[in-house]
Amino acid sequence: MSWRLRLWLGFLLAPPLALMTVFVVYPLASAFSYSFYEWNGLARGGFAGLENFRLVLFQEPFSTWTYRAFGHNLIVFCSLMIVQNGLAYLIAFALLKGLPGHRFHQVAVFLPVILSTVIVGFLWKLMLNPIFGLVNQALVAIGLAAWAQPWLGQPTTALGSLIVVNAWHWIGFPVLVFLAAMQRIPREIIEAARLDGAGDAVLMRRVIWPLVAPATTITVVLMFIGSFNWFELPYVMTGLDGSPGGATDVLGLYFYRTAFGNVTSGLQDFGRGSALAVLMFAFIIIVATWWTRVLRRREIEV
Amino acid sequence: MGAATRSEGVRNGLIQLVLLVNALVMLYPIAIMFLSAFKSTAEIYATPFALPQAWSLTNLTTIWAETNFPRYLLNSALITISAVAAILVLGTMAAYAIARYRFWGNEAIYLFFLAGLMVPLKLAIIPLFIQLKTLGLIDSRAGLVLVYAAMGMPATVFILTGFLRSLPGELEQSARIDGASEARILWSIMLPLTRPALVIAGIHAAVPIWNDFFFPLVFVQSDDYKTLPQGLTIFMGEYNTDWGVLFAGLALASLPITLVYIVLSKQFIAGLTQGAIK
Numbered sequence: 238m239s240w241r242l243r244l245w246l247g248f249l250l251a252p253p254l255a256l257m258t259v260f261v262v263y264p265l266a267s268a269f270s271y272s273f274y275e276w277n278g279l280a281r282g283g284f285a286g287l288e289n290f291r292l293v294l295f296q297e298p299f300s301t302w303t304y305r306a307f308g309h310n311l312i313v314f315c316s317l318m319i320v321q322n323g324l325a326y327l328i329a330f331a332l333l334k335g336l337p338g339h340r341f342h343q344v345a346v347f348l349p350v351i352l353s354t355v356i357v358g359f360l361w362k363l364m365l366n367p368i369f370g371l372v373n374q375a376l377v378a379i380g381l382a383a384w385a386q387p388w389l390g391q392p393t394t395a396l397g398s399l400i401v402v403n404a405w406h407w408i409g410f411p412v413l414v415f416l417a418a419m420q421r422i423p424r425e426i427i428e429a430a431r432l433d434g435a436g437d438a439v440l441m442r443r444v445i446w447p448l449v450a451p452a453t454t455i456t457v458v459l460m461f462i463g464s465f466n467w468f469e470l471p472y473v474m475t476g477l478d479g480s481p482g483g484a485t486d487v488l489g490l491y492f493y494r495t496a497f498g499n500v501t502s503g504l505q506d507f508g509r510g511s512a513l514a515v516l517m518f519a520f521i522i523i524v525a526t527w528w529t530r531v532l533r534r535r536e537i538e539v
Numbered sequence: 540m541g542a543a544t545r546s547e548g549v550r551n552g553l554i555q556l557v558l559l560v561n562a563l564v565m566l567y568p569i570a571i572m573f574l575s576a577f578k579s580t581a582e583i584y585a586t587p588f589a590l591p592q593a594w595s596l597t598n599l600t601t602i603w604a605e606t607n608f609p610r611y612l613l614n615s616a617l618i619t620i621s622a623v624a625a626i627l628v629l630g631t632m633a634a635y636a637i638a639r640y641r642f643w644g645n646e647a648i649y650l651f652f653l654a655g656l657m658v659p660l661k662l663a664i665i666p667l668f669i670q671l672k673t674l675g676l677i678d679s680r681a682g683l684v685l686v687y688a689a690m691g692m693p694a695t696v697f698i699l700t701g702f703l704r705s706l707p708g709e710l711e712q713s714a715r716i717d718g719a720s721e722a723r724i725l726w727s728i729m730l731p732l733t734r735p736a737l738v739i740a741g742i743h744a745a746v747p748i749w750n751d752f753f754f755p756l757v758f759v760q761s762d763d764y765k766t767l768p769q770g771l772t773i774f775m776g777e778y779n780t781d782w783g784v785l786f787a788g789l790a791l792a793s794l795p796i797t798l799v800y801i802v803l804s805k806q807f808i809a810g811l812t813q814g815a816i817k
């Protein structure tokens with residue numbers, strides 16, 4: 238390779254690699270090292286070994302907060318797998334028929350996806366308002382006044398409401414990913430199954446489901462990463478403390494509060510914050526990588 | 540046969556019904572948001588489902604004139620445009636080198652970018668904060684642009700490398716024989732062909748940046764540099780009880796991207812699901 242070509246390649250590759258190194262690699266590596274130190278505000282103190290990890294995992298009250306938040310993330314992930322990905326699969330199947338208006342339905346289902354979580358969160362906060370919110374007003378209007386309740390204000394319904402809003406916001410994404418995968422299944426396969434007498438239910442379960450396995454892999458893994466990173470929606474709708482009474486506290490909020498403090502206490506600790514970040518990071522990357530491998534194994538080529 | 544077509548018809552009717560209900564659930568809240576922007580707060584409370592009686596523009600002018608909405612809008616536009624420009628230029632450079640040349644370390648560099656796809660950069664917020672502080676970039680548009688540019692790089696390199704690899708090699712070879720320089724080949728021959736992929740990559744990068752709230756929340760304190768989603772949180776607090784103004788703020792904030800989406804829905808859908816669809 239001539240020196241001119243080397244120079245050209247260096248010119249092409251150096252700036253993007255430098256950017257990635259300074260703003261992705263270095264911060265991630267630092268996050269790791271930060272977790273082993275004591276911190277006083279922005280100043281790094283002495284080496285603390287595994288103390289920060291011990292605090293967040295085994296020391297009250299931090300450990301209770303950590304496990305409670307983790308439990309909520311787990312609930313969010315499992316629920317969204319059903320109400321977001323599961324429903325998306327059914328909607329994609331309905332769109333696959335190509336009935337009149339299917340283009341419109343695709344555009345409609347994807348519209349909320351392009352909106353900021355801040356907009357979606359505030360919109361639904363207004364919709365779920367106990368007195369003037371549209372949801373309760375609608376329930377009253379159709380004679381179900383008894384069902385009207387302060388959705389975001391009581392521990393029993395707050396997290397569930399956030400989950401439904403999240404599904405409303407993002408469902409268009411898995412719908413179109415599943416739909417694209419379904420459309421790539423050769424027509425002959427579906428027609429052959431139909432000739433063998435397969436109805437919609439059988440077709441959906443026995444023929445299409447295994448053939449869209451790659452789409453399932455990607456939607457499940459992205460859902461997993463997203464659920465354990467969840468921050469914006471609960472922040473906007475139920476606040477940094479995960480109100481009411483921590484019923485919607487998730488790891489993202491808890492991590493943010495630990496690292497940057499909240500309005501009420503103002504206390505911040507970069508040490509425990511970094512330890513939490515490292516734990517979340519390791520958990521997400523390890524499980525996501527492992528799960529991708531497991532799911533890939535069931536993918537088959539057409 | 541007749542029975543079969545009839546049951547087919549019933550089934551299609553049912554599916555159509557399900558789809559219509561779904562479209563209603565998706566669109567109705569957004570329609571309410573836009574309609575309520577033209578109503579007074581009292582009207583919203585009293586007749587939440589009705590069309591506006593007077594189509595009043597008061598709420599919208601309040602947002603535009605009495606809040607810093609125009610400034611937030613400008614900041615969001617400046618930041619998104621700069622970051623996406625940086626992502627496309629740097630992303631094309633990296634992808635072009637990876638896709639069109641064979642050299643030692645090629646695969647490793649590609650994998651380096653790919654690894655970035657899985658990384659939740661939010662979790663590196665503490666060191667990013669300290670680093671921007673050290674560089675004097677905290678509380679500035681430039682700091683956000685650089686972080687966004689780095690964040691968008693992996694997906695862009697992934698999309699563009701895939702596309703550039705699919706282009707035939709004869710084009711460059713004949714240009715090389717004609718004595719064209721490498722830069723000339725990239726600029727005049729390959730880049731025009733890459734345009735459709737650049738649109739997809741651009742949308743894929745732009746939408747999350749335009750909508751982001753997390754990084755400004757941590758990096759930007761002074762009102763001069765706040766972005767639109769971040770600014771929304773401020774006047775949602777200020778106008779707490781004035782629902783007309785709140786809906787107007789949400790409607791106005793959604794308007795730019797919604798309009799672009801309606802015109803370019805195909806590109807948006809392709810762009811945002813890119814990478815998830817093989």
